[in-house]
Amino acid sequence: MPSKKVLIVLSDADSFPLKKTSGPDAGQTVDQPSGFFLQELAKPLQKLLDNGHEVTFASPKGKEPTPDPNSVSLLAYAGNFYERQRENDLMERMKAENGFTRPRTFSSISDEELSTFAGVFIPGGHAPLADLGDDPELGRILRYFHKENKPTAAICHGPYALLSTKKAGDGSFVYDGYKITSWSDAEEKAVETLLGGEVEKVESSLRNAGAVMVEGVPEKFGGTTLHRELVTGGNPLAANALGDRFVRMISV
Incomplete structure (x- = not known):
């Protein structure tokens, strides 16, 4: 299989806004620690590398990406120490070999350079809520992949970044x-209960922008949704299936 280039979009944020509804900070908006969700990045990334593809990391300002603290816990891996170690080792390798600690800035990637990429992938974690949904340079990038009908993949909170297309071009979404699956409002409400605050809803935001949201039992347990050039998944359970589907799309 010929090697192809894939752009991986990351957030610069290490937190996201949480409007507290209980506790001493009730009524205030606080910064809740977050970042990229390790499994949602590592599993598709490993599949891309296993198939000989080259990856380039990019973010709004080129800051070193931060993992979501919850995503690196053994609980997130259901106690599977070896799986967690493999994925942590992969990220350490990316730091050494692939410029993971210094991503390209979105603005440094010209439209001409975009033509050299076969696809774009956006992992989740709550961090995209902080800086990807309203980034005009990311909007420009995603509009390019949409216009050229090039494979685009996003998982969990990653689809929130698709809203950035409203900040570029003619301002349309x-x-x-499109049929899209993301982290659902129901799942977010469970998180809100744990954190005692309100969080921006990915599902509702995309639906209000015009997307046709696909949510149900299959999507909760690892299913993915494909519509034209866009493949999406709702949570970490979809990471393997999303990676497989994305690899097949860019290999055509």
């Missing part, structure tokens, strides 16, 4: 009418 280019995924209007």
